[in-house]
Amino acid sequence: MIVILKKHANPAAVAALRAGFEAQGLKLHESEGEHTHIIGLVGDTKSVDIDAVRANPAVADVRRVSEPYKKANRKFHPADTVVDCGGVPIGGGKFAVMAGPCSVESESQIRSVAADVKAAGAALLRGGAFKPRTSPYSFQGLRSDGLELLKAARAATGLPIVTEIMNTEHLPLFEDVDVIQVGARNMQNFELLKELGRIDKPILLKRGLSATLEEFLMSAEYIMAGGNEKVILCERGIRTFETSMRNTLDISAVPMLKQMSHLPVVIDPSHAAGISWMVQPLAMAAIAAGADGLMIEVHNDPAHALSDGAQSLNPAQFAALMDQVKPAVEFFGKSL
Amino acid sequence: MIVILKKHANPAAVAALRAGFEAQGLKLHESEGEHTHIIGLVGDTKSVDIDAVRANPAVADVRRVSEPYKKANRKFHPADTVVDCGGVPIGGGKFAVMAGPCSVESESQIRSVAADVKAAGAALLRGGAFKPRTSPYSFQGLRSDGLELLKAARAATGLPIVTEIMNTEHLPLFEDVDVIQVGARNMQNFELLKELGRIDKPILLKRGLSATLEEFLMSAEYIMAGGNEKVILCERGIRTFETSMRNTLDISAVPMLKQMSHLPVVIDPSHAAGISWMVQPLAMAAIAAGADGLMIEVHNDPAHALSDGAQSLNPAQFAALMDQVKPAVEFFGKSL
């Protein structure tokens, strides 16, 4: 951590600041120039409250040098983490496709989509039972009934299931789910993250619409700090000024996250643009950039979907996509 | 709602679309030009799923004409809503200042700050017991103990209290709180919003870092749709590309929200910039733009605050600010 002092800082305030750092066991290296006076802090600065230091009247600015995330940091864990998702490995060269409807709508719907995505080569079945919707007047999901239908579809197809949790109170309902998803809007629902840190189950953590990559990893850190290190990161588009698409896919997040962290990175090209015909090029870009998997919305009848129809593929489109995904994954050196 | 058809849309698909709308009791007005074919839908379009329509292969685009929020909409409720916050009215010409520390840290701290902000003219005491922190390694708040200390400070000063909830499971603990705050990161924690719609207590709803004003009002609508119409909107800075400040205060949100909605609008100039010396000019701008109140962080010793020290005023600075707030509120035609 580097502390930049004000030009004519009160010497007593500076002395008090120094004493405070030393009391925390830190070593100080100072450099003083005509225009700048800097204190470099060496040691375990994790315990230093950067805001408190910044509030000191002698301080002009404070900058962190080492990353605030530890368990998610590749520096301290150089090898790729491989997360086992109900028998399907993700990461470390193993690529997986999760597919299924935005919302579970009925037994016949989820069963038929599950069979279709399995036939096309998906390794996991996704489907929403608890749905975060912008409007209280929109379909809110089948909730616990939806979870039961997902499990039935798993029993019929053998595909492990991925589904979203929205509240700590629902945790008992998710005991038999293979991968628990945390949605973009809950990426900083810290109470939920803490609870998920206490269980032993893979968590698919979606990036918030305006979360920096560092904040994203700090949310993963919340889960990992609790003891659950099975976190899969999912980039699903960020919010920018551009209006021709629902979100802007941050493709650079793939190589950057993989450099910052050892956790697997999955891309959701369905939410990223919100447009079904863009799923294919964005899926290809994701594979090319080094992603470890894809999460894709597939609906038996997108025009009558209860949510997210505009971005869903129908089963035939998904099968056609998978015919391109398989050779592309191989071309870029991973295996499905 | 306006549906724009594709240029050479399949006539059968268009006919099916028409039939679907008519089945929902909507009237259709069509205009067809050389390059465009438009269907205008007249009637109660609240039940139409805009995404499903967009997914229809005959449809180029769909645009909503009327707002998706009803209970929060000024069109259907022209008069300003005045929310009673433990005896303190906010809205409709009545202005209030909520002040206190970011986090409740100890009994002596909250009591002394409470006494100081009351003496300076604050009408409500704010203080965080449950704290949403980006890092799991940062101070997380005194939690239920912090709530007890807040209540004790209320008993000592008579100031109603405002404090943040982070999880539905904590609701019983908030029974005796005057105003429940929903933080920016939980603005779209829909399960929490639904629960808050079932109680009878003012809710201070903070705008998410990258929430549009429409999304902000849709979150208010979640609470109101459940029956609780006591919602106060709080703008606290949005996330932009600018890096010299923690967030960018969207001052235009004040007049725009007041035109869209009848709910009171409060500004938090402390979080907006994240810099204590900017609280004064931003507070003045908020009053000038028509805000109904201010939420300001005050700490007895900002340099040693356990959170948000950089943006907190000390009691003397807050008293100096209030000396400017009072005449400014009056100058712009409201009363404290």
Added chain:
Amino acid sequence: MIVILKKHANPAAVAALRAGFEAQGLKLHESEGEHTHIIGLVGDTKSVDIDAVRANPAVADVRRVSEPYKKANRKFHPADTVVDCGGVPIGGGKFAVMAGPCSVESESQIRSVAADVKAAGAALLRGGAFKPRTSPYSFQGLRSDGLELLKAARAATGLPIVTEIMNTEHLPLFEDVDVIQVGARNMQNFELLKELGRIDKPILLKRGLSATLEEFLMSAEYIMAGGNEKVILCERGIRTFETSMRNTLDISAVPMLKQMSHLPVVIDPSHAAGISWMVQPLAMAAIAAGADGLMIEVHNDPAHALSDGAQSLNPAQFAALMDQVKPAVEFFGKSL
């Protein structure tokens, strides 16, 4: 164009509005519901000033249905445009790599880089003579001397040259340049765009840091409206809230621009992230998403480059990249 009237609009104002539209030869289709009154305008609405309509006191909102760009619009020109760049075709299945230093620094530098990028497989030589720098104290380019050095490098290698223009007054100096580049900061320098519309030479137009795709195409339209239809679009990263990279590559712009327009689309992965090790994954993503070319910064000695060293590859790194670019371009169905 769709005009949405206010609920209780003055009938005389509405009548005047109708008369005005009819005087412009437009047909009107009206639909009036309980809450909405809409006028659909059919005909050539290009001449309608949307701002003027919006300013009418009877109008609540105006929405455009057809795109404001005509010459750049794929609807009116379904086939891909192929731009001949000094003998190198770009677009319509032909892929090209432009490579070279950010700035031309000396004769030996540009000659050696030119030879290196040619050997590795680049089809065009890029290099800046006039440099837009944020600081007036930074190196501003060799200007006309730099152009001469570029031409000498072309003579030596046979590679056509691409270089940036910053001012209409410099146009005579660019007569013998193969492709003229318009930088991101000048994307809406309309006087410059107009002049470039009057010449017969390929223009590489870079997207502005915060330009929407529609604005980007409107700038292409400026050039094309003047008669020069040889425009190549270049996405080079947009400005967002993310701070770990210089810009955020908008990979979705590739498929979206290619759907909106028939013009070729090139990606600049060097500026997009501003980090040399990220050029490879972003270049692969660009190819996978359907781009028609790449623009890559290569410097003989990045650590001593006078500009943009952090994002430049050295010749060996560029050769290694090209070893991956060639099979990837083929894999995705284009030819170099």
Added chain:
Amino acid sequence: MIVILKKHANPAAVAALRAGFEAQGLKLHESEGEHTHIIGLVGDTKSVDIDAVRANPAVADVRRVSEPYKKANRKFHPADTVVDCGGVPIGGGKFAVMAGPCSVESESQIRSVAADVKAAGAALLRGGAFKPRTSPYSFQGLRSDGLELLKAARAATGLPIVTEIMNTEHLPLFEDVDVIQVGARNMQNFELLKELGRIDKPILLKRGLSATLEEFLMSAEYIMAGGNEKVILCERGIRTFETSMRNTLDISAVPMLKQMSHLPVVIDPSHAAGISWMVQPLAMAAIAAGADGLMIEVHNDPAHALSDGAQSLNPAQFAALMDQVKPAVEFFGKSL
């Protein structure tokens, strides 16, 4: 400047880096910890190319400690700069309102608006002759004829005139203009800025749509470095994700710019929201936040304006606004 070295940096590379800095006359202060090795550079670092340092393979990151702007920096020029605009002072407690139409459209229009805004209390007349329009098919301004009409309006009213330049080639036409405006889209048209640095005339520099405050001041620095220190900064709204308004007014820019720089800061509430009824609250917010002036669009007949009608006030609305501006300016301690 602070250079953060990589953990296991090559000792020879580090030695070379050190030697390079010392050759530039800089003093080095190093601090080395378990996880970090930092070199602090002390001396005149203005000549250090931060990008070149970052490209060194031994370097993990580089951070600037002192600001890159010098002439615009309040640290080296503590007193407020007052710019004389054709006899009207702006800055240092003197507040001025510039008003007039977006575009000069005809002699009668500009004369009548000029007379109206003068009567209401405006100190300068604004009006566009050269117009930057997104579409090549929109009205492009009366160009040199428009300048003549502006001068005639000045002769009739005595109001100094402010008008926008778009190209260095037009400079001779602007010799008799009182204040030259640089539009948001040209904020980084560096060739234009350099030319404006060579003349002796006030420049009203508008902030680019996505320019950081530091970049904004660097553009002012371009003008000042050339010798012309008469720069007025104008915030006119930035581009964000919010869609209910044309731009987002960054009100915090007022106090922040005034802390960073000694130059006067003016707000354009017309472009900021793009909505005429929002001009009043945003103008009040600007005054309250400490702005030194306002730039306001006034049109004799907004519904028939050739540009920006939606955000223009009519003369009666402007007079009503000025009735509120005058006491507000006084209330906040400045004089008109």
